[in-house]
Amino acid sequence: xxxxxxxxxxxxxxxxxxxxxxxxxxxxxxxxxxxxxxxxxxxxxxxxxxxxxxxxxxxxxxxxxxxxxxxxxxxxxxxxxxxxxxxxxxxxxxxxxxxxxxxxxxxxxxxxxxxxxxxxxxxxxxxxxxxxxxxxxxxxxxxxxxxxxxxxxxxxxxxxxxxxxxxxxxxxxxxxxxxxxxxxxxxxxxxxxxxxxxxxxxxxxxxxxxxxxxxxxxxxxxxxxxxxxxxxxxxxxxxxxxxxxxxxxxxxxxx
Ligand SMILES: Nc1ncnc2c1ncn2[C@@H]1O[C@H](COP(=O)(O)OP(=O)(O)OP(=O)(O)O)[C@@H](O)[C@H]1O
Ligand SMILES: [Mg+2]
Numbered sequence: 660x661x662x663x664x665x666x667x668x669x670x671x672x673x674x675x676x677x678x679x680x681x682x683x684x685x686x687x688x689x690x691x692x693x694x695x696x697x698x699x700x701x702x703x704x705x706x707x708x709x710x711x712x713x714x715x716x717x718x719x720x721x722x723x724x725x726x727x728x729x730x731x732x733x734x735x736x737x738x739x740x741x742x743x744x745x746x747x748x749x750x751x752x753x754x755x756x757x758x759x760x761x762x763x764x765x766x767x768x769x770x771x772x773x774x775x776x777x778x779x780x781x782x783x784x785x786x787x788x789x790x791x792x793x794x795x796x797x798x799x800x801x802x803x804x805x806x807x808x809x810x811x812x813x814x815x816x817x818x819x820x821x822x823x824x825x826x827x828x829x830x831x832x833x834x835x836x837x838x839x840x841x842x843x844x845x846x847x848x849x850x851x852x853x854x855x856x857x858x859x860x861x862x863x864x865x866x867x868x869x870x871x872x873x874x875x876x877x878x879x880x881x882x883x884x885x886x887x888x889x890x891x892x893x894x895x896x897x898x899x900x901x902x903x904x905x906x907x908x909x910x911x912x913x914x
Pocket of ligand 2 (some may be wrong): 812
């Protein structure tokens with residue numbers, strides 16, 4: 660294991676934490692019989708919130724006492740733009756290229772039970788690497804060592820990487836930016852994933868406007884008033900993730 664310990668920002672906002680706890684709970688409920696361990700988080704377009712969701716979901720699951728490995732499967736982004744590893748860090752690309760072993764690629768984090776597998780360095784051929792036997796090996800090793808393995812991926816409409824990851828893991832969550840991604844786009848990526856035999860677990864509606872969030876959760880203030888959170892509601896332009904139709908393959912099928 661790499662000696663480096665990553666500091667992961669644990670969001671202290673109660674409403675945001677609640678949304679992720681709810682998503683974690685839904686995954687657990689859905690998972691009680693299926694025992695799915697490997698998940699991909701993807702979206703139609705860039706910037707819909709995959710990385711933010713992957714980090715927050717991983718934290719929430721780790722807080723529940725499960726060992727979680729968060730894998731940065733977006734090998735195309737320069738390391739400098741990464742949320743967790745701004746400096747060069749060996750990881751996925753290096754492991755897949757056979758330069759390092761699994762245990763060397765995994766880093767500890769400041770959050771108990773949360774481990775991080777960086778995207779790695781200088782990756783010129785992500786598709787080739789993801790199609791290799793070494794990727795299968797990685798999934799098998801991660802499966803046997805962790806309770807949950809979350810793959811953050813690039814957007815589906817940009818490159819093939821997320822399609823390959825989604826077709827190799829047990830379940831895929833599609834992150835959708837509220838009020839931005841069209842139904843046509845969602846339907847297209849749904850068909851795209853289904854053609855690859857990916858198991859779509861559900862859709863997470865992200866960046867929901869505060870007033871809409873409150874419309875869905877009418878007792879929202881009940882929990883937060885005491886902590887002074889109510890004051891924050893007056894600030895403009897805050898958005899929260901909201902869990903939408905997780906574990907609802909049936910709903911996804913209606914798209
Ligand atoms: N629920 C949210 N509310 C407000 N802003 C958000 C939310 N989720 C993500 N963001 C913001 O949206 C931007 C994009 O988020 P993020 O990097 O997680 O998206 P992404 O889908 O991983 O992007 P990319 O496809 O480029 O990897 C960031 O500035 C992030 O802070
Ligand atoms: Mg990202």
